Amino acid sequence: MISKKMRNNNKLNCLVILLVIIFVTIAERSFDAYVIRILNLCAIYIILGVSLNLINGFTGQFSLGHAGFMAIGAYASALLYMSPQIKEVNYFITPLIMPFRVIETSFFVSLIFAGLVAALVGFLVGAPCLRLKGDYLAIVTFGFAEIIRVVFNNLQSVTNGPLGLKGLPIYTNLWWTWGIAILTVLVVKNIVNSSYGRALKSIRENESAAEAMGVNLFFHKSLAFTVGAFFAGLGGALLGSLVMTIDPNTFSFLLTFQLIVIVIVGGLGSITGTIIAASAIAVLMELLRAVEAPMNIFGLHVPGIPGMRMLIFAILLMTVVLFFKQGIMGNKEWSWEGLFKIIFPKQRDIKEGD
Amino acid sequence: MTFNAFLQNLSNGISLGFLFALIAIGYSMVYGILNLINFAHGDIFMMATFFAYYAIAFFSLPWGIAFFLAIVLTAVLGVLVDRFAYRPLRNSPRISCLCSAIGMSFLLENFAIVVFGGRPKAFFRPEVFTKVFVMSGVRIHSVSIVTPIIAILALLALTYIIYRTKTGLAMRAISRDFDTANLMGININKTIAVTFAIGSGLAATGAILWALRYPQIYPYMGIFPGWRAFAAAIMGGIGSIRGATLGGFLVGLLTIMIVAFLPALAGYKDAFIFVGVIIVLLWKPKGLFGED
Numbered sequence: 289m290i291s292k293k294m295r296n297n298n299k300l301n302c303l304v305i306l307l308v309i310i311f312v313t314i315a316e317r318s319f320d321a322y323v324i325r326i327l328n329l330c331a332i333y334i335i336l337g338v339s340l341n342l343i344n345g346f347t348g349q350f351s352l353g354h355a356g357f358m359a360i361g362a363y364a365s366a367l368l369y370m371s372p373q374i375k376e377v378n379y380f381i382t383p384l385i386m387p388f389r390v391i392e393t394s395f396f397v398s399l400i401f402a403g404l405v406a407a408l409v410g411f412l413v414g415a416p417c418l419r420l421k422g423d424y425l426a427i428v429t430f431g432f433a434e435i436i437r438v439v440f441n442n443l444q445s446v447t448n449g450p451l452g453l454k455g456l457p458i459y460t461n462l463w464w465t466w467g468i469a470i471l472t473v474l475v476v477k478n479i480v481n482s483s484y485g486r487a488l489k490s491i492r493e494n495e496s497a498a499e500a501m502g503v504n505l506f507f508h509k510s511l512a513f514t515v516g517a518f519f520a521g522l523g524g525a526l527l528g529s530l531v532m533t534i535d536p537n538t539f540s541f542l543l544t545f546q547l548i549v550i551v552i553v554g555g556l557g558s559i560t561g562t563i564i565a566a567s568a569i570a571v572l573m574e575l576l577r578a579v580e581a582p583m584n585i586f587g588l589h590v591p592g593i594p595g596m597r598m599l600i601f602a603i604l605l606m607t608v609v610l611f612f613k614q615g616i617m618g619n620k621e622w623s624w625e626g627l628f629k630i631i632f633p634k635q636r637d638i639k640e641g642d
Numbered sequence: 643m644t645f646n647a648f649l650q651n652l653s654n655g656i657s658l659g660f661l662f663a664l665i666a667i668g669y670s671m672v673y674g675i676l677n678l679i680n681f682a683h684g685d686i687f688m689m690a691t692f693f694a695y696y697a698i699a700f701f702s703l704p705w706g707i708a709f710f711l712a713i714v715l716t717a718v719l720g721v722l723v724d725r726f727a728y729r730p731l732r733n734s735p736r737i738s739c740l741c742s743a744i745g746m747s748f749l750l751e752n753f754a755i756v757v758f759g760g761r762p763k764a765f766f767r768p769e770v771f772t773k774v775f776v777m778s779g780v781r782i783h784s785v786s787i788v789t790p791i792i793a794i795l796a797l798l799a800l801t802y803i804i805y806r807t808k809t810g811l812a813m814r815a816i817s818r819d820f821d822t823a824n825l826m827g828i829n830i831n832k833t834i835a836v837t838f839a840i841g842s843g844l845a846a847t848g849a850i851l852w853a854l855r856y857p858q859i860y861p862y863m864g865i866f867p868g869w870r871a872f873a874a875a876i877m878g879g880i881g882s883i884r885g886a887t888l889g890g891f892l893v894g895l896l897t898i899m900i901v902a903f904l905p906a907l908a909g910y911k912d913a914f915i916f917v918g919v920i921i922v923l924l925w926k927p928k929g930l931f932g933e934d
Contacts, residue, residue, distance in 0.1 A: 350737055416924055422736060423679050424923055427876055431916035434869070438913040541865075545744060552741050595755030602749040609742045610730050 297624050305470060312462045324462060325530070326574055331465035332526050333566035335472045337550040338559055339519035342476050344548070345556035345619075346485065347512040348492030350426045353413070354520050354547050356433030359440060359539035360409050361402035361521025362528035366453050367391075367446070368398035369529070378453050382444040395459035395529070399468075402525035403518045410517020411510055418509040421495070433544065440536035452535025453528075460530040468526065472519045477559055479515065488512055492557075549605045554615050561617030576600055646779040651902040652895075657786035659894025660793035661855070664848035665871035666878070666886040667800065668841030674817040674881035675837050677736065681743040682723055683845060684868015685750035690716040690846035691765060691859040692758050698766045705768045713846040720842025721835045723750075729831065754861035765857040785854045796847055797887065800840065804883065809836055817881065870897070870912075873919045879929030888931065892918075 315327060336354065343351045367388045375384055383389065393401075417428045440447045447453075479485050487508045490498035499505050528534045550569055554561030576597040582589070608615060665687060672680040693715045697708035727746040731739045773784040804810035812833045815823040824830050852867060853859055870893050878889025893915055901908045922929060 344737075348737075350740060417920070420923060420927060423673075423677075423740070424876075424927065426679070426740065427872075428920050428923060431873070431919055435913045435916050438910055442909040545748060548741065548744065556737065593756055594760060595752050598748065599752035599756050602745055602752050605745040606727065606742065606749060609738060609745055610727070613731075613734060613738055 300624050308466060308470065312466050316462050326570060327462060328460060328465045328526075328530055330567045330570040331462070331469040332523050332530070333547075333550060333570050334469045334563050335465075335519055335523040335526070336547050337554065337562040337566040338469075338472050338476050339516045339523070340547050341551045341554070341556070341559065341562045342479070342488075343512050343516040344551055345558070345562075346480055346492065347488045347509060349418070349509060349512065350422065351429040351513070351516070352426050352541070352544055352548075353429035353433040354516075355539040355541065355543040356429075356436040357406045357410055357517040357520035358524030358527065358543065359433075359436050359536065361406045361524030362534050362539070363440065363447055363453075364405040364521065365395075365398040365402035365525035366456055366528050366534065368393045368401055369395050369459060370453070370456060374455055374457070377455065378451075379445075379448055381451070382448070384448075385445050388446075395464070399464075399522055399525050403521045406521025406524070407514045407518035410520075411514045414510050414513030414517075415506070418506060418513070430541070430544075433539075433541070437536045437539060447536065450535060450537070452533060452538075454533050456529055456532045456534070458529060458532060460526050465526055465530075468519075468522055472522075473559060473563070475515070475519075479511075480559070484508065484511060489557075549601070552605070552615055553608050555617040555619060556615065557619035558615070558617035558621055560620075560622040561615055564616055573597070573601070647902070649780045651898050653780065653782050653786055655895040655898035656891075657783075657789040657855075657894075658898060659891035660790045661848050661852055661890075662867070662871045662874045662894045663887040663890025664793055664796060664844050664851075665867055666875040666890040667797075667883055668845045669872050669875040670878075670880050670883060670886035671813075671837050671841045673875070675813060675834060676728065676739070678728065678739045679743060679872070680841075681740075682727070682746040682750055683841070683872070684864035685747050685754075686716060686720055686723065686842050686864070687845045687849045687852075687868060688754060688859070688861060688864030689719055689750060690842075690849035691853045691863070692754065693846075694850055694853070695763060695765060695859055705766065709850050712850060713843050716846035716849075717839040717843040720838040720845075724835060724838040729834075751861050751864075758861060760861060762858045762860040765853040765859050767854055767857050771854045783855070785851065789851050789855075792847060792851065796844055797883075800844070800883065803840065809833060813837055870915060873915050876919050876929055877922050879926075879932030882929075882931045885929055885931030889929075 315324060319327070336358070340351070340354050343349055367384075368391060370378075371392050372390055375389060413429070413432050417425060417432075420428055441450050443449070480488070487498065487503045488511075490501065490503055491505060491508060495505065524539070531538075546569070550565045551562055553569070554563070554565030579596045579600065580592050580594055582592045665683070668683050668686075669680060672678060672683070690712050694708050694712035697703050697711050698705060701708075703711065723746055727742045728739060731742055771783075771785050771788065775782045775784065775787075802810075804813060812823070812828045813836070815826070815828055816830060816833055820830070848867075848871075849864075871890060874889035874891075874893040875886045876889070877892060878885025878887070880886075896915060896918065897911055900911045900914055907914075926932065
């Protein structure tokens with residue numbers, strides 16, 4: 289039985305999704321390319337942040353390997369959606385291995401492929417490593433991302449090595465990015481609110497106690513890893529088609545670091561917080577470009593300082609870590625009830641009717 | 643491969659191994675006491691070379707004094723990093739400390755880019771360190787001879803401090819049991835500060851030897867040796883000085899020998915190191931010399 293409250297919530301949720309659709313339609317038609325690009329980045333950061341939060345925030349397994357999954361997704365999809373002509377231009381030193389040389393699929397198929405390959409690798413990597421706890425897991429996942437980067441740099445017949453892939457066709461648009469962002473949020477939200485989610489949280493709080501209560505540690509950790517990797521793969525694929533050029537060093541530790549900043553600033557274990565932080569940071573990174581440009585302060589000419597943007601970024605992270613340990617939202621979620629309580633503080637809760 | 647070529651690679655591997663050992667000990671000491679991966683260690687390493695560079699280039703100090711000054715300044719930097727990034731989080735969950743460490747690492751890197759500039763700089767090499775000795779076909783750089791000597795001296799000094807002094811006793815007590823050590827009246831913050839000073843000092847020593855070997859310094863230079871030393875510390879069993887030394891050796895030899903014996907796989911050498919770490923961890927989750 290669905291309670292009246294939940295039905296109302298579902299209506300309101302549908303309304304929000306409808307509003308997003310209307311917004312995307314308008315944006316796609318009338319916004320200029322720069323704004324659209326930032327909006328795309330917002331959505332991709334949301335996908336990546338929310339999926340990382342499932343692993344790091346909800347399950348408490350500190351993974352530093354997200355960039356590795358993204359790299360897999362980006363390359364797996366690019367190998368499918370690039371046309372044979374572009375492939376020939378790109379792989380001029382070592383030809384691409386056979387099945388991929390002639391294949392060209394739609395973007396949708398390549399996205400699914402990217403997600404599945406990333407999920408498979410996520411499972412294969414995660415399964416043996418989940419024996420390790422805390423810091424050791426962090427190291428192994430970091431090591432795994434490094435291994436992916438090194439292998440991609442050397443496996444010329446598949447990835448074109450350090451030259452990377454250039455001139456990727458742009459399939460990514462607001463429909464794809466925001467559509468998948470909404471999908472990610474819905475899937476992760478439903479996992480978190482289900483019995484699986486309670487098991488994941490119990491693993492985070494106390495692994496031994498969770499195991500004693502009958503939670504299957506291996507299954508649940510693998511679940512979090514695989515789902516997280518799936519969406520990381522999708523995010524990587526979207527990013528690849530958005531920036532048009534990918535090379536193995538795009539997916540360095542710096543990228544994982546940005547995602548970790550998003551998750552921490554938003555609050556470990558809060559989807560809402562991650563969404564807010566992802567959007568804020570995507571916009572902030574663009575706004576802060578002004579800091580690196582040459583400027584005139586009261587007639588004093590200051591030349592552009594390269595690196596200033598990332599310095600401010602790092603200081604921001606340190607401030608949040610040291611002074612706002614919970615991040616923006618802590619582990620709280622935004623809900624319609626919470627909103628109503630703020631708007632109508634006096635009104636008593638409506639009695640729930642089955 | 644001829645025997646001479648093997649000896650050549652062995653000498654390179656050994657001296658590189660000692661360098662990694664010097665850096666790995668810093669990771670290991672901090673982890674032993676705080677249970678914290680000090681991600682900023684590689685960047686502290688980087689800062690040391692810049693201190694030495696500016697001491698020589700701007701203040702035209704003699705190189706001996708400049709290097710000594712760089713080591714002292716780096717030790718102070720290590721203490722400051724602990725004071726501002728780690729001490730406020732002593733009672734927070736481990737994940738906060740880990741994030742703080744990652745943040746500190748990026749803060750130092752970007753600070754270096756803004757202040758020192760991103761372009762690589764040529765590190766000054768005194769003449770003593772550029773000589774090459776040829777012994778029956780094996781070319782040995784004087785840096786390759788100096789490195790093991792200095793490293794062994796530093797290790798002896800470290801062993802003395804840890805096993806023969808009161809501070810060392812305090813360090814061992816804290817790494818065994820943080821809370822009980824605190825109850826016994828050990829000054830935790832002071833001891834941890836000393837640990838950071840020693841670890842950073844060793845990293846600085848390693849950094850200067852590194853810069854003498856590869857005389858090009860830039861803000862991201864700490865990442866490469868930092869992560870490899872870190873892998874070394876893990877392999878040997880993080881928290882154990884003996885393990886860190888041995889792990890450093892292993893990584894140094896592995897790096898050189900893979901390139902020497904399997905040139906086709908040279909591009910994969912970093913992957914080999916991390917595969918090695920993963921295998922060791924899966925086999926012995928606490929590393930080769932880790933205590934259970």
